Amino acid sequence: MVFLNRIYTKSGDAGETGLGDGSRVPKDAARVVAYGEVDELNAVLGLVTANCPECPERALIRTIQNDLFDVGADLCVPQPESEGGNQGLRIVPAQYERLEKAIDRLNEPLEPLRSFILPGGTPAAVWLHLARTVCRRAERTVVTLTHTEKVNPHALIYLNRLSDLLFVLGRVANDNGKGDVLWVPGASREGE
Numbered sequence: 001m002v003f004l005n006r007i008y009t010k011s012g013d014a015g016e017t018g019l020g021d022g023s024r025v026p027k028d029a030a031r032v033v034a035y036g037e038v039d040e041l042n043a044v045l046g047l048v049t050a051n052c053p054e055c056p057e058r059a060l061i062r063t064i065q066n067d068l069f070d071v072g073a074d075l076c077v078p079q080p081e082s083e084g085g086n087q088g089l090r091i092v093p094a095q096y097e098r099l100e101k102a103i104d105r106l107n108e109p110l111e112p113l114r115s116f117i118l119p120g121g122t123p124a125a126v127w128l129h130l131a132r133t134v135c136r137r138a139e140r141t142v143v144t145l146t147h148t149e150k151v152n153p154h155a156l157i158y159l160n161r162l163s164d165l166l167f168v169l170g171r172v173a174n175d176n177g178k179g180d181v182l183w184v185p186g187a188s189r190e191g192e
Helices: 030-051 058-076 093-107 123-146 153-173
Strands: 016-018 024-026
Touching: 024 030, 030 058, 030 123, 058 093, 058 153, 093 153, 123 153
Parallel strands: none
Antiparallel strands: 016 024
16 A cells, blocks of 8 residues: 655655665665666656557556556565565566467557568657667666566566567557558668
8 A cells, every 4th residue: 555645755865765675775776777767668658648649559558557567566675585575566477468468469460570660650659669668678677687686587577578569559550550660771871
């Protein structure tokens, strides 16, 4: 249960913040950076839904935003070394399996790609591609965290599946791929 009656506490004025288990760490600790980037991804998805009323799968995106708070909560509470410790809220396979089903459903009618695509087309497609790149950065940051700390592997899998789904959603937002802007390798090199 969350209860916020004061927004500022002054407890972070010296550059530290509290994790979900009550421990204090620097605000630039790898764990804090990881869940901060997940929070940024969530904000970008909020921009997608706020700025693009024609965005496909708005209800799914809202569910994903909720899941991203779960990912942040998972990352915010360090995993205990022993099984009996405080587990906190953890991402479970059902959450990324739902993404896999959505990817399969949405990708099925799309024409296979014969080129990479540029982030372009409709505003919704561009916002979704931006969300995909932020998701990939968050994923890389979580990978970095796994080099030094124990992390729920399902949180990392969730972010990996989500970036794939955001790519597919970007194509769906471009008239099911018909409006994709294709990369033309070396196109600007003509005339050299």
